[in-house]
Amino acid sequence: xxxxxxxxxxxxxxxxxxxxxxxxxxxxxxxxxxxxxxxxxxxxxxxxxxxxxxxxxxxxxxxxxxxxxxxxxxxxxxxxxxxxxxxxxxxxxxxxxxxxxxxxxxxxxxxxxxxxxxxxxxxxxxxxxxxxxxxxxxxxxxxxxxxxxxxxxxxxxxxxxxxxxxxxxxxxxxxxxxxxxxxxxxxxxxxxxxxxxxxxxxxxxxxxxxxxxxxxxxxxxxxxxxxxxxxxxxxxxxxxxxxxxxxxxxxxxxxxxxx
Amino acid sequence: xxxxxxxxxxxxxxxxxxxxxxxxxxxxxxxxxxxxxxxxxxxxxxxxxxxxxxxxxxxxxxxxxxxxxxxxxxxxxxxxxxxxxxxxxxxxxxxxxxxxxxxxxxxxxxxxxxxxxxxxxxxxxxxxxxxxxx
Numbered sequence: 001x002x003x004x005x006x007x008x009x010x011x012x013x014x015x016x017x018x019x020x021x022x023x024x025x026x027x028x029x030x031x032x033x034x035x036x037x038x039x040x041x042x043x044x045x046x047x048x049x050x051x052x053x054x055x056x057x058x059x060x061x062x063x064x065x066x067x068x069x070x071x072x073x074x075x076x077x078x079x080x081x082x083x084x085x086x087x088x089x090x091x092x093x094x095x096x097x098x099x100x101x102x103x104x105x106x107x108x109x110x111x112x113x114x115x116x117x118x119x120x121x122x123x124x125x126x127x128x129x130x131x132x133x134x135x136x137x138x139x140x141x142x143x144x145x146x147x148x149x150x151x152x153x154x155x156x157x158x159x160x161x162x163x164x165x166x167x168x169x170x171x172x173x174x175x176x177x178x179x180x181x182x183x184x185x186x187x188x189x190x191x192x193x194x195x196x197x198x199x200x201x202x203x204x205x206x207x208x209x210x211x212x213x214x215x216x217x218x219x220x221x222x223x224x225x226x227x228x229x230x231x232x233x234x235x236x237x238x239x240x241x242x243x244x245x246x247x248x249x250x251x252x253x254x255x256x257x258x259x
Numbered sequence: 260x261x262x263x264x265x266x267x268x269x270x271x272x273x274x275x276x277x278x279x280x281x282x283x284x285x286x287x288x289x290x291x292x293x294x295x296x297x298x299x300x301x302x303x304x305x306x307x308x309x310x311x312x313x314x315x316x317x318x319x320x321x322x323x324x325x326x327x328x329x330x331x332x333x334x335x336x337x338x339x340x341x342x343x344x345x346x347x348x349x350x351x352x353x354x355x356x357x358x359x360x361x362x363x364x365x366x367x368x369x370x371x372x373x374x375x376x377x378x379x380x381x382x383x384x385x386x387x388x389x390x391x392x393x
Contacts, residue, residue, distance in 0.1 A: 002391070105358075123264070
């Protein structure tokens with residue numbers, strides 16, 4: 001007997017197969033712009049790649065892509081029978097819409113942004129990776145879609161927040177979302193600490209309290225460092241790692257990530 | 260050439276659907292969206308090639324083009340990709356080939372000149388229907 005049946009988006013199956021060779025996916029989230037999520041993602045990718053691990057970096061923040069700029073990546077992924085092979089800069093495979101529309105606005109609707117992210121996941125041929133770091137989009141619906149598409153993988157989330165109340169409030173919402181999506185929270189990273197945050201107010205305790213509330217590890221305090229801005233866009237991301245910010249992040253990685 | 264991996268994705272999805280529903284695929288229809296700019300003949304050949312030797316070998320496949328419908332979110336006008344394809348360079352059309360929504364970075368509504376556009380039809384490749392023997 002013949003029967004018409006429905007079928008799910010075939011790209012979901014492609015995504016699962018694309019990620020078969022990825023041992024761990026690290027989601028870097030903040031929920032709010034301007035707290036350094038993309039800089040942390042890029043620096044984390046570079047630090048892990050320096051240890052000899054195979055690292056990929058997917059820029060899923062399609063409205064404000066910055067991974068390519070941070071690495072000085074310009075080459076468009078090469079097309080082959082197996083999909084799109086991302087360019088490799090400083091040992092990191094990088095995929096971003098900025099490689100396809102460099103410097104241009106990407107004024108797509110919410111549905112459109114999720115289609116672009118899904119397409120990047122379905123088409124990118126990562127090969128074997130120890131870690132795929134995803135610089136996550138700020139929009140809640142995009143985040144939720146990614147949880148669904150990635151749900152069968154080994155996932156862990158890093159939440160980046162500044163010690164300020166606005167950032168903390170949004171980070172709290174993101175952690176609620178992670179919790180409800182059953183995504184393990186590997187840690188909370190406090191970024192952009194200024195001297196007045198350290199030891200002189202309750203602010204510096206807040207990211208730690210946030211981590212404690214969700215039983216996540218507090219990964220440390222990264223200093224606000226004006227030199228980070230001057231290092232951005234250099235073709236050598238080593239400049240970023242040599243800043244006080246970069247050195248503090250390297251110490252945090254050494255202390256908390258099994259290498 | 261990433262058509263190859265997309266067609267393989269379709270074949271895999273068909274097999275998974277048959278396994279989940281406990282039947283055999285009798286026929287399926289694939290729509291190829293205008294924005295993908297895929298060669299329909301190549302898609303047909305790849306589907307024939309990649310289903311050979313699989314449980315889908317005997318399934319009837321229909322591959323049909325799907326015209327694009329692009330709606331301008333600002334003024335509401337609906338138009339087709341062919342209305343603006345001429346001003347776009349080969350390089351820009353290649354971007355749309357991979358990521359149709361990135362058309363918004365390279366073109367504007369022919370009516371109001373804004374670039375906040377939404378794809379209603381003809382985006383990329385999709386499985387339109389599946390018929391199983393159950």
